[in-house]
Structure formats: C-alpha cells, structure tokens
Amino acid sequence: MSASVKDKVLLERNPSSGYSGIEEHSGPWHSFLEYSTCLVFPVLFGLNVHWATSRLYELELLWLVALAIPLGAVGGDLVSGVVHWAADTYCSEKTPVVGPSLVKPFRMHHIYPRDICRHNLVETVGNVCILAVPVLGLCLYLMWIMPQSGWLAFTVVCVALVTVATVATNQFHKWAHQEHPSTVARWLQRTRLVLEPAHHQLHHTEPFNKHYCITNGWLNPLLNKIQFFRRLEATLTFVGIETAKAKDKRLSRTTTAE
Ligand SMILES: [Zn+2]
Numbered sequence: 376m377s378a379s380v381k382d383k384v385l386l387e388r389n390p391s392s393g394y395s396g397i398e399e400h401s402g403p404w405h406s407f408l409e410y411s412t413c414l415v416f417p418v419l420f421g422l423n424v425h426w427a428t429s430r431l432y433e434l435e436l437l438w439l440v441a442l443a444i445p446l447g448a449v450g451g452d453l454v455s456g457v458v459h460w461a462a463d464t465y466c467s468e469k470t471p472v473v474g475p476s477l478v479k480p481f482r483m484h485h486i487y488p489r490d491i492c493r494h495n496l497v498e499t500v501g502n503v504c505i506l507a508v509p510v511l512g513l514c515l516y517l518m519w520i521m522p523q524s525g526w527l528a529f530t531v532v533c534v535a536l537v538t539v540a541t542v543a544t545n546q547f548h549k550w551a552h553q554e555h556p557s558t559v560a561r562w563l564q565r566t567r568l569v570l571e572p573a574h575h576q577l578h579h580t581e582p583f584n585k586h587y588c589i590t591n592g593w594l595n596p597l598l599n600k601i602q603f604f605r606r607l608e609a610t611l612t613f614v615g616i617e618t619a620k621a622k623d624k625r626l627s628r629t630t631t632a633e
C-alpha cells in the first residue's frame with residue numbers, strides 16, 4: 376500500500392470522532408530542536424525574569440511587575456490570535472518551512488480537532504519554544520549591553536510573560552478539546568484564566584473565521600467587534616498579498632477560462 380493510500384485509509388478511520396487515526400511525528404532534526412528548546416526555554420525565562428525584576432527592584436520600580444502580568448496575558452493572547460489567523464488564512468501546506476510546521480497542523484486541526492489531545496507535552500509546546508528561545512536570548516543580550524535601563528527591564532518582563540503565555544497556548548488549546556481535562560485545567564477554564572472550551576468551539580463553528588485567540592480568548596470579543604482580522608486581510612489584499620481562498624478562486628477561474 377503506498378503512503379498516500381495508507382494515509383487516506385487512516386484518515387477515514389474516525390471521520391466523526393475528531394481523531395484522524397494518523398500517528399504523525401516530527402523528523403529527527405525538528406524533534407531535536409523541540410526537545411532541546413523545551414529544556415532551554417525555562418532556564419532563559421527564569422534568567423530574564425530574575426535579572427529584569429532585580430533591576431526594577433534596585434530602581435524602586437518593582438510595582439511595574441503588577442502591570443506586566445496582565446500585559447503578558449493579553450500580549451500572549453494577541454500573538455496566538457495573529458499566528459493562528461495567519462496560518463488559517465494564508466499560504467498552504469506546501470509553503471516552505473511554515474507549510475509543514477505551522478499551516479498544516481492548524482488546517483488538520485479543523486478537520487480532526489481532537490488529534491491535539493494525543494500529543495505529549497513536547498509535541499504540544501515544542502514548536503513555540505523553538506521561536507521563543509531566540510527572543511529570550513535577545514532579551515538577555517539587550518539587558519547585558521544596557522544594564523541600567525529601567526524601561527528595558529520592564530519591557531523584558533513583559534516580553535518574557537508574553538513568551539510563557541504563548542508557549543503555554545497549545546497546552547490550553549489541548550485542554551479545550553479534551554473530553555476529561557484535569558481538575559486544575561477545569562478550574563482554570565471556569566475562571567477564564569485559560570481558553571474555555573465553549574468559547575473556543577465558536578472558532579470551530581461556521582463561518583470558521585472568528586475567535587482566533589486561543590491562549591485565554593480575552594481579546595476575541597474586542598477583535599470580533601472591530602473586525603480586526605477582516606481589516607487586516609483587506610489591508611494585505613490592498614498591498615497585493617491575497618488570502619489562500621482568494622488565490623484558489625483566482626487559479627480555478629484561470630483554469631476554467633483555459
Ligand atoms: Zn483555526
């Protein structure tokens with residue numbers, strides 16, 4: 376049986392359960408990056424927060440941490456929404472680099488939303504750790520060359536909190552699809568500190584173009600109200616970047632005309 380036929384058989388195994396039946400694993404190099412950055416991320420996060428808060432303490436600005444915590448939670452939600460919207464709306468599974476690592480998982484997730492529940496912790500958060508580690512490395516470097524700046528220290532605390540919220544996003548997303556999440560996860564969902572399942576289900580409901588934020592979902596009502604993503608799409612169309620749907624339509628019209 377060829378790989379594609381085998382995949383098709385597996386895809387059809389559980390069409391209504393939310394599970395594809397496909398066991399997909401990262402390649403060895405990607406897997407190495409996922410595991411290594413999952414180990415490095417908490418170390419860099421701890422160093423950034425420790426050094427930045429120590430500096431704020433010396434400058435008697437430690438109270439700014441109280442401001443950084445909600446900013447980090449909202450910032451993480453915004454990053455999750457923008458990345459999710461971009462992966463749902465642009466490019467294809469065949470686009471180099473982002474196609475297999477970002478676009479494909481999100482598109483497959485819409486067909487088989489429960490596949491995410493089968494991922495272990497590293498498979499769940501590893502992709503984001505790969506992106507978060509260089510950001511935290513840059514923050515450490517900036518604090519090293521500008522040791523006296525209070526505003527840099529405040530910015531680093533905010534950025535570090537955004538990265539931790541973003542890294543945790545797929546875990547919160549996974550909980551939102553689990554049939555039996557843990558007691559702690561259920562409490563966090565009830566208190567709306569993390570993505571609540573009924574709220575997230577609105578994204579998995581027609582027309583599938585709302586509620587992109589999946590860390591805690593706090594920004595979804597506001598972004599829906601101001602039509603943030605539709606306006607962003609209109610702006611990008613204006614500068615010549617078309618959505619995947621618009622591109623497919625244009626190509627099918629060209630094929631029909633020929
Ligand atoms: Zn989506």
Ligand SMILES: [Zn+2]
Nearest residue numbers: 484488548575
């Ligand atoms: Zn989902």
